[in-house]
Amino acid sequence: MDHFNYRDGVLCAEDVALNLIAQEVGTPVFVYSAATLTRHFGLFQQALEWTPDHLICFAVKANSNIAVLKLLGDLGAGMDVVSIGEYARARTAGVPGQRIVFSGVGKTREEMRLALEGGIRQFNVESEPELSALSEVAAGMDAVAPIALRVNPDVDAKTHEKIATGKSENKFGIPLAKAREVYAQAAKLPGIEVVGVDMHIGSQLTDLDPYRQAYAKMADLTRALRADGHDIRRLDMGGGLGIPYRRDNNAPPLPIEYGQVIREAVGDLGCEIEIEPGRNIAGNAGILLASVIYLKEGDGRDFLILDAAMNDLIRPAMYGAHHDIVPVREAATGAEVRPFDVVGPVCETGDTFSKGAELPALSAGDLVAFRSAGAYGAVMASEYNTRPLVPEVLVDGDRFAVIRPRPTLDDILTRESLPDWF
Numbered sequence: 320m321d322h323f324n325y326r327d328g329v330l331c332a333e334d335v336a337l338n339l340i341a342q343e344v345g346t347p348v349f350v351y352s353a354a355t356l357t358r359h360f361g362l363f364q365q366a367l368e369w370t371p372d373h374l375i376c377f378a379v380k381a382n383s384n385i386a387v388l389k390l391l392g393d394l395g396a397g398m399d400v401v402s403i404g405e406y407a408r409a410r411t412a413g414v415p416g417q418r419i420v421f422s423g424v425g426k427t428r429e430e431m432r433l434a435l436e437g438g439i440r441q442f443n444v445e446s447e448p449e450l451s452a453l454s455e456v457a458a459g460m461d462a463v464a465p466i467a468l469r470v471n472p473d474v475d476a477k478t479h480e481k482i483a484t485g486k487s488e489n490k491f492g493i494p495l496a497k498a499r500e501v502y503a504q505a506a507k508l509p510g511i512e513v514v515g516v517d518m519h520i521g522s523q524l525t526d527l528d529p530y531r532q533a534y535a536k537m538a539d540l541t542r543a544l545r546a547d548g549h550d551i552r553r554l555d556m557g558g559g560l561g562i563p564y565r566r567d568n569n570a571p572p573l574p575i576e577y578g579q580v581i582r583e584a585v586g587d588l589g590c591e592i593e594i595e596p597g598r599n600i601a602g603n604a605g606i607l608l609a610s611v612i613y614l615k616e617g618d619g620r621d622f623l624i625l626d627a628a629m630n631d632l633i634r635p636a637m638y639g640a641h642h643d644i645v646p647v648r649e650a651a652t653g654a655e656v657r658p659f660d661v662v663g664p665v666c667e668t669g670d671t672f673s674k675g676a677e678l679p680a681l682s683a684g685d686l687v688a689f690r691s692a693g694a695y696g697a698v699m700a701s702e703y704n705t706r707p708l709v710p711e712v713l714v715d716g717d718r719f720a721v722i723r724p725r726p727t728l729d730d731i732l733t734r735e736s737l738p739d740w741f
Contacts, residue, residue, distance in 0.1 A: 333353075333716055334717035335717060337688060340719060348712055349697045349710070351384075351604055351693055351711065353715040356390055359599060360396060362575070363594065365575060366578025367581070370591075372592065375593075375596065376420050378598075379405040379408060388408060389413060397420065397593070399558070402423065406437070419439055420593065420595070421443065424491060426452075431456045435460055441465040441466060445491060447504070454510045456510070458510035463512050464511055466505065466511055469492040469493065470493055495540065513551070515551055515555060517555035520559065525571040527577065530577065531580055534585060537554065551590065552590055553590055554593065557594070558594055559596075560574065560598075560599045563691075564641050564642060602694035604693040605692050605696060607631065609627035611625060611686075614681065621659050625662070625663055626663075627672075627689070629703075632700070633700070636670065637699075642689040642690060643690040645690065646679060647687060648685065658677055659676050659681075660673070665704050665706070697711055
């Protein structure tokens, strides 16, 4: 469920008509619904209400806008970050360091130092070299770094190969067979405090069975580590639960079902539970609003050319991903639809959002919305072709605000400089 619905023939974000936002802000523009973000976070809270000892850490890489992070942080969310930049965003949004988990395979010593200075809940350590570096940094600061080792369970998440993270050939985590050995090393290192175990097997999972397989291995490892003398009191279960990108498809599992899988697998261990949802909270809480520039009749196909492009929403070009595309002005009941190739203006054939999308008759100036664009949309945007980054808008009831403005061409050009010899 989201809060983007037609009212009096116009698609609205909560109580705000999208054509009003287009008039005031221009297009393309990302629009987020505060009510949807709040509702989706609440579903995960409900999914883990069987244990009072839990923390839902929003995956900042899904949507890093500070206003979005502030909204979720005020609801009690922690943050899962993968760079010091994301850490700084979370802190700017008012989230305390004690609710921030630092993940990622390539943390630098400077990032470790800054996170330790600013406060951190834990580092999810992904390799032995990283563990050694963190020990040296923490000991040099006379600090203690709480850690969970990210363990790779070699489980196929049955998702897109570019977002699968739990197989042995992926770059993430320490092999399960080596985990006890590395935990033994960690226990001996200065500046390191072992607090838990971390697993994350991928993104956009639509089947709970891979979780069951991975979490069974996590439970067995936790018991073995405790037998080895480690105080394992926290389990980071990762995230990755999928969302319905197609309205006409079977819906992925619900958060409450995911929470039950966690309970069945590790609920008897008495550990604090952490999860790291991102897409499932933010994905359907946002749309990308765009305008039609031209309708071009081709040889055997018609092209709908928009002012949004692959640099604004790269998922279709990068992953072959689908987003439902709908007109902002609701089509009349029984209106004829026909296939369009929906494309952007970037000078690449790959700048194609959909081939053969069934849409009603549209013309220049009409508005369309890409659904499910609240995650991995604005965060992955670029200025390719020197196209300004898309602004972001947050809607709350009948009010809205620009939470990231569209840069001007002068803003873009003045960031660069000529060397003295020109």
